[in-house]
Amino acid sequence: MEVLESMNNTMAFRRSARTASLQVSEIVRISEAANALKESGRDVLSFGTGEPDFPTPEHVVEAAHDAAKNGQTRYPPTQGVNVLREAIVEDWKNTTGVVAEPSQVIVSNGAKQVISNAFLASIDPGDEVLVPTPYWTSYSDIIATCQGVLKPLQTHAKDQFCLQPETLAQAITEKSRWLMLNSPGNPSGALYPRKSLRELADVLREHPQVMILADEIYQHISYDDFTSFRSIAPELADRTLIVNGVSKAYSMTGWRIGWGIGPSEMISAMTAVQGQATSGASSISQAAAVAALQGPQDLLASRLADFRERRDFVVDQLNATALLHCEPPGGAFYVLPTCSEVIGKRTAAGQDIGSDADFCKYLLNDYGVALVPGRAFGAPGHFRVSYAYSRAELTEGCARISKAVAALS
Numbered sequence: 001m002e003v004l005e006s007m008n009n010t011m012a013f014r015r016s017a018r019t020a021s022l023q024v025s026e027i028v029r030i031s032e033a034a035n036a037l038k039e040s041g042r043d044v045l046s047f048g049t050g051e052p053d054f055p056t057p058e059h060v061v062e063a064a065h066d067a068a069k070n071g072q073t074r075y076p077p078t079q080g081v082n083v084l085r086e087a088i089v090e091d092w093k094n095t096t097g098v099v100a101e102p103s104q105v106i107v108s109n110g111a112k113q114v115i116s117n118a119f120l121a122s123i124d125p126g127d128e129v130l131v132p133t134p135y136w137t138s139y140s141d142i143i144a145t146c147q148g149v150l151k152p153l154q155t156h157a158k159d160q161f162c163l164q165p166e167t168l169a170q171a172i173t174e175k176s177r178w179l180m181l182n183s184p185g186n187p188s189g190a191l192y193p194r195k196s197l198r199e200l201a202d203v204l205r206e207h208p209q210v211m212i213l214a215d216e217i218y219q220h221i222s223y224d225d226f227t228s229f230r231s232i233a234p235e236l237a238d239r240t241l242i243v244n245g246v247s248k249a250y251s252m253t254g255w256r257i258g259w260g261i262g263p264s265e266m267i268s269a270m271t272a273v274q275g276q277a278t279s280g281a282s283s284i285s286q287a288a289a290v291a292a293l294q295g296p297q298d299l300l301a302s303r304l305a306d307f308r309e310r311r312d313f314v315v316d317q318l319n320a321t322a323l324l325h326c327e328p329p330g331g332a333f334y335v336l337p338t339c340s341e342v343i344g345k346r347t348a349a350g351q352d353i354g355s356d357a358d359f360c361k362y363l364l365n366d367y368g369v370a371l372v373p374g375r376a377f378g379a380p381g382h383f384r385v386s387y388a389y390s391r392a393e394l395t396e397g398c399a400r401i402s403k404a405v406a407a408l409s
Contacts, residue, residue, distance in 0.1 A: 018147050025137045026376040030360070034370035045397045046370035047386050050186060050334065052251040054303055056288075060250065063291030064284050076283040078275045079267070080107025080259070084286045087293040088259055092242075095219070096228040106267050107289075108274060109281050111217050111245045111258030112138055117277075118213060118241055118260065119146035119178070121269035127177035130210070132163040134336065134379035136186045148177070152378055157327060157338060161188035165199040172203075178211050179204065181229060184218040187377045187384040188336045189311075189329020194227045201233035211239040211266075217258070220249035220300045222331040223308050230261070238263045248332075249300060250292040255285040307333050310387040310394060317398035318385075321405040333388040336374065340381045345408040353408065356383050367400040 027048055034046045079085070085102035093099055108114045115138075123129070125147040131139055133152045143150045153171050155161045168179070181200070183192040192200075204210055214229035230242050245258030260270060274280065311328060318326045318337050326337035339359050346352055347366065353359050356373040360383055363369040374382030387394055 018145050021144055022141050025141075027137060027372050030364070030370055030372055034364065037364070037368070042368055044364070044368040044370060045393055045400070047389060047393075047397055048370050048372050048384075050248075050332075050386055050388065051253050052248060052303070052333070052388050053390065054251040056251050056255070057292065057295065057299060059295050060252065060288045060291045064255075064288040067284050067287035072283050072287055074283065076280045076286060078280045079271045080105065080281065081283070081286050084290050084293075085259075087290050088244075088261070091293045092228075092244075092261065096231045098228060098231050098234075100261050101264075104261055104264055104267055106260045106270050106274065107281050107286060108258050108260070109256045109278050110247065111215065111243050112142070113274070113278065114241075114243050114245075114258050114260040114270070115139075115213065115215070116142050116146070117270035117273045118262075118266070119143060119148060120273045121266070122211065123148040123177055126175060128173065128175045130168070130171055130176055130179045131378075132161075132181070134161065134185075134187050134374065134377035134382070135180070136182065136215075137376055139180060140378075149175075151176070155188075155190070157336075160327065160330065161185065161190040161336070162192050162196050163200065165196075165203050168200055169203045172207050172210060174209070176207070176210050178213055180213045180215065182215040183229075184222055184226070184329070184331025186218070186332055187334050187372070187374075187379070189332045189334050191222055191224055191330025192227065192229075193224075194232055197227055197229055197232040201229075201236060204233075204236060208239070211241065212236060213241045213243060215243045217243065217245055218248055218332040219244060221304060221307055221333060223304070223311070223328075224330050226331070241266060246289050246292050252285075252288065252292065255282075255288055257281055257285050257289040307387070310389075310391065311335065313391070314385060314387045314394060314398060317402065321402050323405050323408075324401075333386060335385050335387065336377075336379065336382050337385070338382050339374075342405060342408055343381070348407050348409075356381055359383065363401060363404050367404045369397050369400050369404070 034044045037044045085105040088105050089100045123146045127148045128151045129143045129148045130151050132155050140150050241262035246252040315326050315328045318324045323341040324337045326335050360371045360373045372384045
């Protein structure tokens with residue numbers, strides 16, 4: 001202990017400037033608060049996490065087991081094993097009609113690492129990343145870690161939270177390096193129609209310095225027609241990166257397999273970054289991902305139908321409160337209702353609801369429902385509900401939310 005104290009006195013840890021603003025996300029903090037209440041004996045329902053409640057398909061688990069038994073436990077290629085990259089381009093061609101080469105694919109430890117690789121490989125300090133709001137919370141911290149500047153682009157519920165071309169055109173400057181598009185989106189469920197993507201592509205065609213990162217991880221959870229940005233804008237292929245993975249569609253969040261599809265020069269730079277970070281993705285998980293992509297695909301349709309029923313139920317229940325308003329989203333498994341009409345009201349205990357965060361705190365403390373305030377996603381005045389939970393939990397949770405709203409004065 002004396003040695004450790006002596007070292008602490010002479011070698012104090014100092015956070016780097018690039019991580020100074022990083023902290024545990026509000027989603028995690030809310031989850032931890034909900035768990036603490038559960039441990040104290042409270043009945044708490046949590047709708048804060050974005051994770052399918054379906055199991056990983058059995059044939060995928062068996063493929064991983066076989067890979068481990070057959071000795072596929074050595075270091076894999078940094079860019080990903082050939083058989084998986086071939087499966088990715090085949091699946092992408094079948095689902096979007098876009099043709100790519102395995103050399104244009106990188107396999108990483110989840111979609112988050114793909115994004116980090118891309119920005120570490122291409123962003124210099126001060127470069128702007130244009131991000132439509134609301135956005136997934138990790139986007140801002142990844143950009144900050146890579147010493148970029150997040151430039152939020154406002155979207156609106158009346159436009160289904162889709163970025164409008166005039167907003168994009170006005171936001172682009174000489175410092176703009178990337179545009180991020182997430183369709184279907186987290187937290188809004190926004191699904192960009194072909195026309196909207198084409199209009200954005202028309203703007204981007206005039207600004208060759210701006211690259212496009214299209215996060216399409218919720219591709220297979222689309223209630224209307226899904227369109228990949230790459231298929232609508234082939235003329236921008238040399239500066240477009242598609243991000244996807246098996247986490248959401250195949251309930252493989254813990255397997256940590258995501259991928260990027262882009263121009264060879266970009267993928268090469270991202271592979272160099274990955275080589276000095278994780279070397280590559282788990283060989284066992286890559287074998288599992290091959291089985292997911294090449295195995296039966298009927299589960300995608302059946303799970304989508306289940307999610308659609310849950311979406312419709314939650315939207316109807318929230319709108320029935322009269323003070324909460326929610327449009328049915330086009331994809332993913334989230335809704336982002338507005339709670340602006342409850343802001344300014346007072347609880348039965350005399351506490352004022354001054355923000356979306358206050359409303360979510362009230363729901364958790366007084367009614368045992370854990371939700372994420374919109375401010376965490378750059379969308380104050382809203383809150384996110386994940387409906388990747390059982391019908392029984394959703395029914396009880398919506399009933400509690402209704403009672404909580406009715407009790408406000």
